[in-house]
Amino acid sequence: MRLHAAALAFCAAILSALPAFAADPVRLGAVLSVTGPASFLGEPEKNTIQMEVDKINAAGGVLGRPLEVVILDDETDVNKAVLATDRLLKKEQVSAILGPTTSGNSLAVMAKAAAAKVPLVSCSAAEKITKPVNPYIFKVAPSDRLAAARILSHAKKQGYKKLAILTVSDGFGQAGREVLKELVPAGGFELVADEVFGPKDTDMTAQLTKIQGASPDAVICWGTNPGPAVVAKNRVQLGIKTPLYMSHGVASKKFIELAGEAAEGLLLPAGKITAAAKLPDSDPEKALLVAYTKAYGEKYNAPVSTFGGHGYDSLHLVVKAVADAGSDKPEAIRDALEKTKAFPGIGGVFTFTPEDHAGLGPDAFIMLGIANGDWVIVGE
Numbered sequence: 001m002r003l004h005a006a007a008l009a010f011c012a013a014i015l016s017a018l019p020a021f022a023a024d025p026v027r028l029g030a031v032l033s034v035t036g037p038a039s040f041l042g043e044p045e046k047n048t049i050q051m052e053v054d055k056i057n058a059a060g061g062v063l064g065r066p067l068e069v070v071i072l073d074d075e076t077d078v079n080k081a082v083l084a085t086d087r088l089l090k091k092e093q094v095s096a097i098l099g100p101t102t103s104g105n106s107l108a109v110m111a112k113a114a115a116a117k118v119p120l121v122s123c124s125a126a127e128k129i130t131k132p133v134n135p136y137i138f139k140v141a142p143s144d145r146l147a148a149a150r151i152l153s154h155a156k157k158q159g160y161k162k163l164a165i166l167t168v169s170d171g172f173g174q175a176g177r178e179v180l181k182e183l184v185p186a187g188g189f190e191l192v193a194d195e196v197f198g199p200k201d202t203d204m205t206a207q208l209t210k211i212q213g214a215s216p217d218a219v220i221c222w223g224t225n226p227g228p229a230v231v232a233k234n235r236v237q238l239g240i241k242t243p244l245y246m247s248h249g250v251a252s253k254k255f256i257e258l259a260g261e262a263a264e265g266l267l268l269p270a271g272k273i274t275a276a277a278k279l280p281d282s283d284p285e286k287a288l289l290v291a292y293t294k295a296y297g298e299k300y301n302a303p304v305s306t307f308g309g310h311g312y313d314s315l316h317l318v319v320k321a322v323a324d325a326g327s328d329k330p331e332a333i334r335d336a337l338e339k340t341k342a343f344p345g346i347g348g349v350f351t352f353t354p355e356d357h358a359g360l361g362p363d364a365f366i367m368l369g370i371a372n373g374d375w376v377i378v379g380e
Helices: 002-017 039-058 080-090 103-115 144-156 173-188 205-213 227-237 253-264 272-278 284-301 306-325 330-338
Strands: 026-032 068-074 119-121 137-139 162-168 190-197 216-223 245-247 266-273 367-369 375-376
Touching: 026 039, 026 080, 026 190, 026 306, 039 068, 039 284, 039 306, 068 080, 103 119, 103 137, 103 173, 119 306, 144 173, 144 216, 144 245, 144 266, 144 367, 162 173, 162 205, 162 227, 162 266, 173 190, 173 216, 190 205, 216 227, 216 284, 227 245, 266 272, 266 306, 272 284, 272 306, 272 367, 272 375, 284 306, 306 330
Parallel strands: 026 068, 119 137, 162 190, 162 216, 216 245, 245 266
Antiparallel strands: 266 367, 367 375
């Protein structure tokens, strides 16, 4: 009997330590590429969202209500992303959607969210997601244009004149290719080669051989894993010494693991989270980035990436909008999102306006190099 009483007392103590929620949850949805080729993007997004939801609920929830996020895995498949979005809108009746993870999947589903008048905060980078502006569509990944501009700024300071581009033929690559074909000549460079590879291609020596024949001063590869790692390896196998820039689409340690020694010396623009500990103490975002890095590492025993940061930002921007609006009605969330000013996130400081649903500026990126299997911050 004493043991039973003690057990009851212990349970009561545990329950009293948890927040007491009497109201229905604030219900959000997420479409993420937790598995499939883009799982290196979607898994940290899912992990981060779950970690932050637990933290928010432990602190009392949102508007005194528990926060719930229904996370569906699209398996990096565009058709499954469409089905998942339909389910969230029609069956789960969520107030907002986080994701999808990839640009192609975001572009495929965003019209559905807009038609249902449910705000969607994409975790992908393609400029087309928010340009032109759709009232219900936002995104947290810095735009391709900002990444391309950072690469070209660095290239100009190195004195490069002739550039070649090698892009993947999916939504992310096509969007990047369009921006590069615009900005390269606009920046005073000559575009001497324009090659494309497929998302599932396992050998890019043909494209690299053509590029080598054009004698560029530098090459820009635009894609997400595993293709860019193959490009890096083929470059070494062919003995090509021409400087190689990667896009922000490979800004995670997974790329370095996949490319191995072939990653050495490569350059890419990335969010500050990628090298948070190496930022100067004077950086106003460092404290948040280091805290997130520590929390994620302790919970999942894995390094953070830019992409987990997209999960953090999409969730916290929507939660802030719910709090600011005092409502979880989709239209109220949309209106509050559009009024967000100077919100410090993992990807940068966000300010949305009716004309800008991307919310970030050029300072969202730093230039990184890879040396001895790790990131180094590269000066302009």
